[in-house]
Amino acid sequence: MARGVNKVILIGNLGQDPETRYTPNGNAVVNLNLATDESYKDRQSGQLVPKTEWHRVVMFGKIAEVAGQYLRKGSKVYIEGKLQTRKWQGQDGQDRYTTEIVVDINGQMQMLDSRGGSEGAMNQGAPQGRPQNQQYNQQPPQQPQSQSGGYGGNPQGQQPSGGMPEPVDDFDDDIPF
Amino acid sequence: MARGVNKVILIGNLGQDPETRYTPNGNAVVNLNLATDESYKDRQSGQLVPKTEWHRVVMFGKIAEVAGQYLRKGSKVYIEGKLQTRKWQGQDGQDRYTTEIVVDINGQMQMLDSRGGSEGAMNQGAPQGRPQNQQYNQQPPQQPQSQSGGYGGNPQGQQPSGGMPEPVDDFDDDIPF
Amino acid sequence: MARGVNKVILIGNLGQDPETRYTPNGNAVVNLNLATDESYKDRQSGQLVPKTEWHRVVMFGKIAEVAGQYLRKGSKVYIEGKLQTRKWQGQDGQDRYTTEIVVDINGQMQMLDSRGGSEGAMNQGAPQGRPQNQQYNQQPPQQPQSQSGGYGGNPQGQQPSGGMPEPVDDFDDDIPF
Amino acid sequence: MARGVNKVILIGNLGQDPETRYTPNGNAVVNLNLATDESYKDRQSGQLVPKTEWHRVVMFGKIAEVAGQYLRKGSKVYIEGKLQTRKWQGQDGQDRYTTEIVVDINGQMQMLDSRGGSEGAMNQGAPQGRPQNQQYNQQPPQQPQSQSGGYGGNPQGQQPSGGMPEPVDDFDDDIPF
DNA sequence: TTTT
């Protein structure tokens, strides 16, 4: 139930392999960095300048499992989720904010590669009988942890590494849920 | 032209009156804080807990002018835009990142109030013959400045005030465009 | 599960009160006619001509119940669903096709009236403690019948009445499900 | 300008090569049939049954030119447009209605094939230096004819061929615009 | 950090 609409639709490519973690309950949580490209005309040179926007995506549940298994660096993917801004503390004790696209039970994912993302990546462990272009409209099974926040996930590429906690340890040990 | 899809669709209410600024070229730039609500069931209490997500919206061009004129604190609005993350420097010299929904020439806005957002706000200067429920699908006229970044805008409600530059002055004097 | 994306997002007003029916299993099925307006410039006169597009919407499950209870002629509503084209037989034995927006367990609805659609309609049976601006993101409960087709529903406003079967009777008696 | 939202987002495959026509002004008009797949569980057998939904898409302007040039039978494509229902006369003099997804100056298209749609089709005239995965967010140039209706386009696969006018002739000669 |  909700009062309002909060929807994000992206088609882009993964900047690196997805990072998979698990909640204490055994639910998968996957972090992606997704690039969407747009070129624009520079006002001075009049030239077409490419511009890349990077998006931090967090997936939960069944979609997360599929994403962790089949997506790789370079994979093209369609994603539907919602915006969520998390607050965290920098080393200096100041608040920081990170906005992510949350893909949970209400979200959607569709792989758009006809032949796998990157051959190299697939050799490093991707399954053989890879289901191409499958889409998962995540339905009944699990309860995403998304509300509890603090699941961690390293917003690399957005925050200076010096100012970020090490979320992996937090994720396994410290986070109170 | 773009390679990828980057789309955000929101329906929510303004947390405060919009802030309007102008570029040196005279183009309007409007900042909004938009709340979308979603309630979820708490795992412990089993109760329905309301959860509000706040979104920073930046509008350009004709849509910005309309938004600045007719939207007020509390107004309900439909917005279609794209995600953009800006980098800025905190007072401590460290990088900060702010993610905004940019509504430019390709975006869309629709006012959803049948009688204006808040009566009080309207008395403070909103025009009488207010066009209700009008939608503006911003088309040909201007070139949004969105690419040049640095137009400022105070991301209040998201960043600690101590760590933010004063964008109003920057906007008028210092920003190099 | 799906391979592909099929998504429709509408904000419009109901042309008349919703029609509610029930499947033999007791699941609600609601038909709406929704108007979305767009004005365009006539090439000859140069004048702004209003243009209304009518959409046939079919809702299932919990969303249908809410829509049937709270929406009325004139109500403004946000709808997210998918396109589906049904084939039916005209009186002349020829095939006809009707395209509908199906709002089922994956869809979404949000009422956008601050004070109900039309006062008159509300007097004709709408409940008092009407939940305003509530949104229902239909989740786990029921299995929509949407696939079995043939639930009927009178696509008035789109098909000439002379060429349409009487779906109400069909709905109660003849449809094999 | 519009009052309301009317948006369709599809990812699917072309059932056949696109059909390109030109208005008397020389503007391209392209018709596509797009398949989106969804599988559902049959209530009786409990089996996963594939279900294909076919969509009639009409494109105008620059997007139409690109689609006509680069899309082929089997191509996977992302499309954003709006719903429009056209009325036409069957041979029996009765009204018929066809719902189409109109992709005009406000729409969007993105090719999602990494290596072209179908090799066979490409041999039949597709250009060599094919720009893969390019997206066109159609902006300033032309005025779509979409409002004047009657541009024709053969809704094959939806209407019985016996009941349809021959739109190609109409398109070139008879349509009054 | 991706993609063409």
Place this chain on the structure above:
DNA sequence: TTTT
């Protein structure tokens, strides 16, 4: 009529 497409796709896996």
